[in-house]
Amino acid sequence: MRAFLGLGSNLGDRAHYLEEAISALAGPLIKVEATSRIYETEPWGLMDQPLYWNLVIEVETSLEPLELLHVCQAVEHQLGRERLVHWGPRTIDIDLLIYDNTVSESKELILPHPYLEERAFVLAPLRELAPELVLPSGRSIAEVSGEGKVHPLSI
Numbered sequence: 001m002r003a004f005l006g007l008g009s010n011l012g013d014r015a016h017y018l019e020e021a022i023s024a025l026a027g028p029l030i031k032v033e034a035t036s037r038i039y040e041t042e043p044w045g046l047m048d049q050p051l052y053w054n055l056v057i058e059v060e061t062s063l064e065p066l067e068l069l070h071v072c073q074a075v076e077h078q079l080g081r082e083r084l085v086h087w088g089p090r091t092i093d094i095d096l097l098i099y100d101n102t103v104s105e106s107k108e109l110i111l112p113h114p115y116l117e118e119r120a121f122v123l124a125p126l127r128e129l130a131p132e133l134v135l136p137s138g139r140s141i142a143e144v145s146g147e148g149k150v151h152p153l154s155i
């Protein structure tokens with residue numbers, strides 16, 4: 001199945017955490033098909049924290065959605081992620097944004113990710129990888145920009 005993961009870091013060596021997370025995710029069960037540019041992004045939700053670096057990866061996986069979420073959480077743990085403050089600073093955050101056409105409303109896993117259409121830090125890199133994507137609201141990703149300033153680190 002085709003899925004999109006959103007990665008973010010705003011503590012320590014942000015490039016290192018993003019690279020390590022992608023390497024740790026990749027394997028026989030998760031094939032990384034594409035990686036967006038890194039975007040430097042204004043904090044969303046809780047403003048008083050360092051700038052984030054965000055990117056999105058497209059993966060092909062044989063894992064079920066919950067299994068994929070659990071791998072993401074294991075990689076966060078492996079890279080020293082601590083859950084201190086909701087929406088607060090973190091070494092690495094990995095969100096499951098989209099899993100094929102799956103819609104899930106369980107507390108443990110909401111799909112598509114609940115804030116997808118409000119977060120420019122997710123929409124900009126996602127648009128880069130999937131310009132044809134139609135969002136859960138039925139709108140094309142080309143029409144939705146979300147909130148927050150973002151800019152790619154390279155052209």
Ligand SMILES: Nc1ncnc2c1ncn2[C@@H]1O[C@H](COP(=O)(O)OP(=O)(O)OP(=O)(O)O)[C@@H](O)[C@H]1O
Nearest residue numbers: 083086087093095096097107108109110111112113
């Ligand atoms: N699509 C999803 N991707 C990742 N986690 C999810 C998703 N849907 C629900 N969750 C749940 O959200 C919980 C909190 O996740 P986390 O601590 O990463 O939140 P956060 O990064 O602070 O905020 P946000 O979820 O808004 O990005 C997790 O325990 C997870 O079970």
Ligand SMILES: Nc1nc2c(c(=O)[nH]1)N=C(CO)CN2
Nearest residue numbers: 008041042043044052087121
């Ligand atoms: N710019 C930006 N802001 C955030 C981010 C993030 O990855 N990037 N993650 C958050 C918690 O999920 C809260 N706010």
